Amino acid sequence: MVVRTVGRSLAEIVFPPVCAGCGSLGEGICPACISELDPLSRRCCRQCNRALEHGDQCAACRHQERRIDHVFVRYPYETPVRDAILRLKFRNKRYLAAALAGVAARALPDTLDVDALIPIPLGAQRERERGFNQSQLIAAQLTQWLPVPVLDQHLIRHRDTVPQMSLTREARWRNVIGAFTCLHNMSGVRVLLVDDVAATGATLEAAARALRRRGASWVGAVVAARPPPDRPLEP
Numbered sequence: 001m002v003v004r005t006v007g008r009s010l011a012e013i014v015f016p017p018v019c020a021g022c023g024s025l026g027e028g029i030c031p032a033c034i035s036e037l038d039p040l041s042r043r044c045c046r047q048c049n050r051a052l053e054h055g056d057q058c059a060a061c062r063h064q065e066r067r068i069d070h071v072f073v074r075y076p077y078e079t080p081v082r083d084a085i086l087r088l089k090f091r092n093k094r095y096l097a098a099a100l101a102g103v104a105a106r107a108l109p110d111t112l113d114v115d116a117l118i119p120i121p122l123g124a125q126r127e128r129e130r131g132f133n134q135s136q137l138i139a140a141q142l143t144q145w146l147p148v149p150v151l152d153q154h155l156i157r158h159r160d161t162v163p164q165m166s167l168t169r170e171a172r173w174r175n176v177i178g179a180f181t182c183l184h185n186m187s188g189v190r191v192l193l194v195d196d197v198a199a200t201g202a203t204l205e206a207a208a209r210a211l212r213r214r215g216a217s218w219v220g221a222v223v224a225a226r227p228p229p230d231r232p233l234e235p
């Protein structure tokens with residue numbers, strides 16, 4: 001049971017939130033560090049993040065008829081967003097989900113029309129080891145900006161995949177295709193997938209395929225950060 005005192009958990013009182021950028025007390029990423037974030041500037045494919053000279057879709061994505069329509073992301077996978085993601089995932093700093101949801105929300109267009117948020121699931125074993133799914137925590141916080149249901153029992157990852165960070169761009173697509181199954185009928189539902197970070201978009205595409213197979217009429221995604229397209233892939 002989580003002990004709550006005046007709306008704050010015991011863990012927050014004993015270990016108060018610390019800014020992942022400057023270390024100041026109070027918030028996961030403080031307003032000063034948020035204001036210093038540089039948005040991604042390099043033009044790239046809206047689906048796979050490949051660098052482009054013009055347009056928003058690369059030739060490969062156009063020919064392969066991607067099922068993910070658009071990956072919304074505003075900031076590069078760099079300090080302090082990168083630090084916040086790593087601390088959330090590997091040091092159990094769950095309060096950072098709120099800051100990362102705020103960062104992700106800045107990428108969303110005002111006109112976005114979705115019916116539900118679906119966090120990218122972890123494999124059962126990885127979720128057991130970590131004790132939580134970071135995407136689920138971020139999705140729950142994102143409802144402050146997008147007040148729609150979070151469907152976290154619809155999509156399952158029925159096998160643990162090799163961590164994407166260990167793989168080349170091409171191997172990432174092979175690694176995750178077929179890894180997801182949607183358990184429910186999604187006819188006519190417009191879905192926004194939620195994840196912490198996306199590099200090639202392969203994981204999001206694999207999840208989108210599973211949802212579209214069950215009738216979802218539109219699938220997009222929002223993530224807190226993305227490696228700039230001209231950098232080495234990480235994670």
Ligand SMILES: [Zn+2]
Nearest residue numbers: 019022030033
């Ligand atoms: Zn700060």
Ligand SMILES: [Zn+2]
Nearest residue numbers: 045048058061
């Ligand atoms: Zn592309």
